[in-house]
Amino acid sequence: MKQRKPFRQTLIDGVDKRGKNECWLWKGPKRNGYGRATQTVKYGPNRKRRFWSAHRAYLIFVAKKKVPDDSVVCHVCDNPPCCNPSHLVVTSQKWNMHDMAKKGRKVVSRGNHNGSAKLTDKQVEIIKKALKARIVSRTEIRDRFNISKSVVSTIVNYTSWKHILPLSPIETVKNTCHPSPLSKRLRASIRKHGMTATARRLHWSVGKLRRLAYPLALGYEYRKGKM
Template structure:
């Protein structure tokens, strides 16, 4: 029986250390590789598993790509950051869809206003049935910003 590492890396096209090592199996809709750690478990993002196998668990931090290539699993192309770091990176690299949240607030400003703990708490409250409008009032942002946060439009994969 193959180890977890053997199973995982056999699905990655490993080339030289500076190139992208692309995931060769199934992918999530936005192009990130998906890998099941064990039978019956939900798939996880392959680049997060690459980070874990190389550096250990990322915990609540995001695993970001220097190369902006979603299927890339090269640990040399990955780094850790917060949800805010991810949005800052997206804006700096010109990947923001419109550059604005639904309420007209710049994404950068919305992320600065909402800490990672705010994001976790908003998701917990919403899971318990608190409305997006109530959460938004408490955090001082527009309800559609909270709705998009809950759906993952701006902070998709948080703590994934």
């Protein structure tokens, strides 16, 4: 029966060790550009395989460095298969992401390009227009698009979908309004007497007057079933 090679020796043999300041590249299998090492460990009467990032395993088992479980091992040389301990630094994920952004290697998938997105760019634009014009409530938005209240809040507070900017109220009316004869008359009255005075004369709330006078984006398309 063939004797298993110790994991430490597997790591040593799997690295193309060169000069002290050069990158020591992993010669074995890779995943997403990073070296991948397999360790066989005892699990009761059986054995099981544990997969490691080659550079992390090399730092722990060969260079004998202490690496906490909640830490990440980053490449100072920005060369994923490199296992040279002098090119590796133990740090936090937050620092790693900051370093990626600083070096221009951070890729952010926004809007439609994010696989977990439940909305499209167009829908978010409509939501922001409608909420800015106060023609619908957050509850109506939540029910219409089947999203949670927290998602609506992140859209409103620009925590998410920051790249989608709503039009100004004037541009919104100009570009997305579909005026009816009633809304035209109401707008004329608003221009002449003001929003509050017109609502008081009609015994309406300001919200109702605004919805009828300015049937913008979501309000119009919601009623017409276009979304």
